[in-house]
Amino acid sequence: MLKSLYIDPEKCTGCLQCEMACSLENTGIFNPSQSRIKVFSFEDAGRKVPYTCTQCDEAWCMQACPVDAIKLDKHTGAKVVEEETCVGCKVCTISCPFGTINYVAETGKVQKCDLCGGDPACAAACPTEAITFVDANWTGLERMRTWAARANEASL
Amino acid sequence: MKHLILGNGPTGVIAAETLRKADRHAEIMMVGSEPEPPYSRMAIPYLLEGNIDESGTYLRKADGHFESLQIDNRIGVATAVNAADKVVAFADGSTESYDKLLIATGSHPICPPIPGVDLPHVHTCWTLADARAIAARAGAGTRVVQVGAGFIGCIILEALAKRGVDLTVVELGDRMVPRMMTPKAGAMIKHWVESKGVRVVTEARVERIDASSSQTPSLLETVKGLLGHAQADAPSSVMTVTLSTGERIECDLVIVSAGVRPNIGFLDGSGIAVGLGVLTDRHMQSSVADVYAAGDVAEAPDLFSGTPMVSAIQPNAADQARIAALNMAGKSVPHGGVMAINVLDTLGLISSSFGQWEGVTGGDGVEVADPDSHRYISLQFKDDVLVGATSIGLTQHVGVLRGLIQSQVSLGDWKQALMHDPLRAMDAYLASVQKPGVLHDQTHGHAQAVC
Numbered sequence: 004m005l006k007s008l009y010i011d012p013e014k015c016t017g018c019l020q021c022e023m024a025c026s027l028e029n030t031g032i033f034n035p036s037q038s039r040i041k042v043f044s045f046e047d048a049g050r051k052v053p054y055t056c057t058q059c060d061e062a063w064c065m066q067a068c069p070v071d072a073i074k075l076d077k078h079t080g081a082k083v084v085e086e087e088t089c090v091g092c093k094v095c096t097i098s099c100p101f102g103t104i105n106y107v108a109e110t111g112k113v114q115k116c117d118l119c120g121g122d123p124a125c126a127a128a129c130p131t132e133a134i135t136f137v138d139a140n141w142t143g144l145e146r147m148r149t150w151a152a153r154a155n156e157a158s159l
Numbered sequence: 160m161k162h163l164i165l166g167n168g169p170t171g172v173i174a175a176e177t178l179r180k181a182d183r184h185a186e187i188m189m190v191g192s193e194p195e196p197p198y199s200r201m202a203i204p205y206l207l208e209g210n211i212d213e214s215g216t217y218l219r220k221a222d223g224h225f226e227s228l229q230i231d232n233r234i235g236v237a238t239a240v241n242a243a244d245k246v247v248a249f250a251d252g253s254t255e256s257y258d259k260l261l262i263a264t265g266s267h268p269i270c271p272p273i274p275g276v277d278l279p280h281v282h283t284c285w286t287l288a289d290a291r292a293i294a295a296r297a298g299a300g301t302r303v304v305q306v307g308a309g310f311i312g313c314i315i316l317e318a319l320a321k322r323g324v325d326l327t328v329v330e331l332g333d334r335m336v337p338r339m340m341t342p343k344a345g346a347m348i349k350h351w352v353e354s355k356g357v358r359v360v361t362e363a364r365v366e367r368i369d370a371s372s373s374q375t376p377s378l379l380e381t382v383k384g385l386l387g388h389a390q391a392d393a394p395s396s397v398m399t400v401t402l403s404t405g406e407r408i409e410c411d412l413v414i415v416s417a418g419v420r421p422n423i424g425f426l427d428g429s430g431i432a433v434g435l436g437v438l439t440d441r442h443m444q445s446s447v448a449d450v451y452a453a454g455d456v457a458e459a460p461d462l463f464s465g466t467p468m469v470s471a472i473q474p475n476a477a478d479q480a481r482i483a484a485l486n487m488a489g490k491s492v493p494h495g496g497v498m499a500i501n502v503l504d505t506l507g508l509i510s511s512s513f514g515q516w517e518g519v520t521g522g523d524g525v526e527v528a529d530p531d532s533h534r535y536i537s538l539q540f541k542d543d544v545l546v547g548a549t550s551i552g553l554t555q556h557v558g559v560l561r562g563l564i565q566s567q568v569s570l571g572d573w574k575q576a577l578m579h580d581p582l583r584a585m586d587a588y589l590a591s592v593q594k595p596g597v598l599h600d601q602t603h604g605h606a607q608a609v610c
Contacts, residue, residue: 041556043589052589063558066481067474069169069199070211071219090205090215093502096554097511098474100562102585106509106554 005080005139008116008123010053014133017042017051024128028119037107039116040125040134053134055125056103056116058082064115067098080139081118089113160185162487163247163255165237166263167191169199169473170454170480172218174261175230177484185488188231188255192264195287197225197232201473203290207297207318213287237264240429242447259449259487262426262437263480266419266455266471271306275368280396281413284315293414299323302410304400306365308335312416313348313505319414320357320506327358327408329365329400339501339512341549343528344535348505348551351533355506364403368413371399419471421456434458436469441493443483451487453479462496462565463515463546470497500561508533509554514564515539515547522546525578538581543574548584559588566592 022038030037040055062082065073072088073095075081084104091111095104104115116123118136126136162178164171167189175189191197195213202216214220225232236250240260247255268283270276282292297303301324305312308330319326330337334345335352349359400408421436431445432438437452439459444451452459454476461468475497485492502511516539518524524539524547535551544567548560563570563584570577573587 043586045586045590054589063474066173066477069201069218069473070215071217088215088220090202090211091504092201092205093504093509093511093554094201094473096557097500097502097513097561098477099558100565102556102559102562102588104558105556108507108509108554 006121006136007058007080007139008055008118008126009135009137010055011133011135012050012052014131015042015051015053016131016133017044018130020128020130021053021125021134024124025116028124029114039103039105039114053125054103056082057101058116058118059101063098063100064095064104064113067094069094076117076120079118079121082115083117084113084115086110086112161256161258162187162261163257163259164189164261164263165247166261166265166454166456167197167232168263168265168454168476169218170263170265170456170476171261172197173477173480174263174453174484174487175225176228177481178488179228179230181485181488181490186231187229188233189225190233190235190237190249190255192234192236193286193288194234198287199473200285201314203284203287204314204318206287206290207284207294207315208321216287237425239425240431240450242430242450245449257449260451261483261487262431262445262450262452262456263454263483264422264425264456266421268311268415268419269417270415271365271417273306273365273368275370275398276415278368278370278398278413280398280411281368281415283415284311285419293412294322296412297322297324300325301412302408303327303412303414304329304365304408304410305414305416307416307418308332308349308359308361309416309418310336310339310501310503311419312414313503315414315416316352316357317504317506320355324412326356327360327410328352329363329402330359330361331364333362335359335361335505336503336510339499339503339516340510341512341516341526341537343526344510344512344537344549344551347528347530347533347535348503348508348510350530351508352505357506360402360404360406363406366401366403369399369401371397371409419455421458421469421471423456434467438467441496442486442491443479443494444486451483453483459494459497462498462567463519465496468497468499470499472499472501474500495565498561498565502557508551510535510549510551511553511557511560512549513547513560514545516549517547519546523578525581527581536581536584538577538584540570540574540578543570544568545570545577553582556585556588559585559592562592563588568592 022035025038026034043052072085089112093106126134197218198216239248268285303324305328335348436458455471458467458469482494518539522541526537528535537549539547545563568591
């Protein structure tokens with residue numbers, strides 16, 4: 004059963020534990036600027052919105068890659084950047100209409116959420132269950148997917 | 160069902176794979192015109208840098224990838240299409256029939272009519288063969304004149320700089336990448352590139368290129384001459400480039416990057432309607448039934464007005480290839496419309512532009528530049544819809560600029576917020592495009608807008 008990240012912004016307190024956990028998992032250091040999940044703050048509305056890749060089916064990043072450096076992990080459904088193959092051309096970063104694959108100047112490569120191989124550190128770190136890792140068929144996720152699909156259709 | 164695909168670049172490859180996914184049993188033949196396995200021109204700069212070898216440019220890296228998908232990958236150059244009989248003729252005299260034909264022949268570099276453009280050390284930078292020729296010539300200290308500072312010219316700048324060449328770029332326009340960057344952004348890129356040691360001459364045309372036998376010999380040649388090693392009749396490999404400004408630049412290598420044009424010459428007399436490229440409808444079908452086109456060669460309705468548009472960029476090739484293939488496989492899937500998107504890295508300065516970045520009549524926009532920190536953003540609106548964007552130094556979540564433009568979402572109050580602070584594009588995107596999925600929580604029955 005494929006699982007996906009489900010984000011419920013209502014429950015987010017903006018503690019940024021997810022960004023710290025993501026950074027530590029992927030870079031070995033606590034550096035939220037290196038996190039692949041980002042918490043956006045809407046001060047006026049008093050809301051925090053964690054945001055990362057939904058591993059969308061159409062995978063604009065994967066399709067656009069000129070050197071086949073983004074691969075589907077069949078076990079998790081994640082689209083994963085192969086660092087050794089990525090040439091850093093950044094075409095994926097302008098192709099993804101969700102803005103969830105980013106260029107990192109320090110490495111000369113792009114990075115995106117890879118679901119930590121099936122055990123996302125952000126979900127484990129979230130103290131309020133604003134980020135959970137649930138069955139992909141769960142209805143809430145279907146709603147997100149529908150939206151991703153609609154955005155996809157609009158941009159076909 | 161036999162699908163014939165002309166071209167094995169990204170468009171041909173993605174179309175072939177999509178066709179295979181959609182139809183397990185169809186015959187799929189893909190015909191490329193170059194001897195190498197299907198590769199990506201986008202990767203050539205990284206090959207020139209020495210970052211990857213030639214196999215790193217291959218579009219698919221697993222051995223037997225195409226065989227395993229039963230995609231027949233052949234080499235040939237199409238010379239004519241007989242749409243009535245559904246047959247394509249090739250340069251070697253062979254023919255292939257088809258049920259559905261995809262024209263994915265890409266484009267070719269323009270060779271401007273400059274006297275001397277046919278000299279041995281004048282190259283375009285388009286194919287792996289070009290890359291080999293450039294790599295063989297361009298070493299530390301090699302004097303290189305690059306004709307054109309468009310997108311392709313700029314993506315090879317970095318590779319040339321990393322090879323240590325002495326580089327002069329000559330551009331007809333008044334700035335770098337004039338067809339992708341606003342005047343201010345193009346000027347900022349020029350300034351940056353110059354600060355990195357590249358000479359940029361704008362508003363100048365190359366008048367002629369001469370093999371300069373009478374020029375002052377290089378130090379090495381002088382020494383060789385003194386030692387008696389020089390052959391009196393050996394043609395000098397040094398050239399002189401004469402500009403419209405009257406300036407003469409001595410160099411060892413000229414690289415012409417004056418833009419590209421779709422490969423449509425073989426369609427003469429086929430009855431397939433062409434403009435700049437092969438004209439298609441939103442289903443990527445040409446004026447002739449069962450003949451489709453996608454990628455650099457296609458001229459398809461644009462996102463904003465449906466006006467035919469050629470978009471010679473990799474993501475467009477990927478999108479159109481998929482749509483064309485689905486339609487060829489019998490699924491009626493329309494393309495939402497072509498939109499220009501570009502990203503460029505000029506010696507470490509990253510820039511991008513999207514859609515109608517130059518703005519539209521009756522629209523309005525906001526432009527913020529911080530030249531000292533090399534950051535820039537311009538957003539262009541029509542009413543409260545984002546239609547174009549240009550950025551320098553923006554790498555985080557830059558894709559949402561595409562998302563906002565392509566979704567054509569009404570921004571409402573967010574337009575004013577963006578006019579005030581265009582760097583809030585990501586916030587505007589979350590609030591406007593992703594709102595029902597991310598900012599509302601309808602499972603609890605209390606949907607709540609952020610703004």
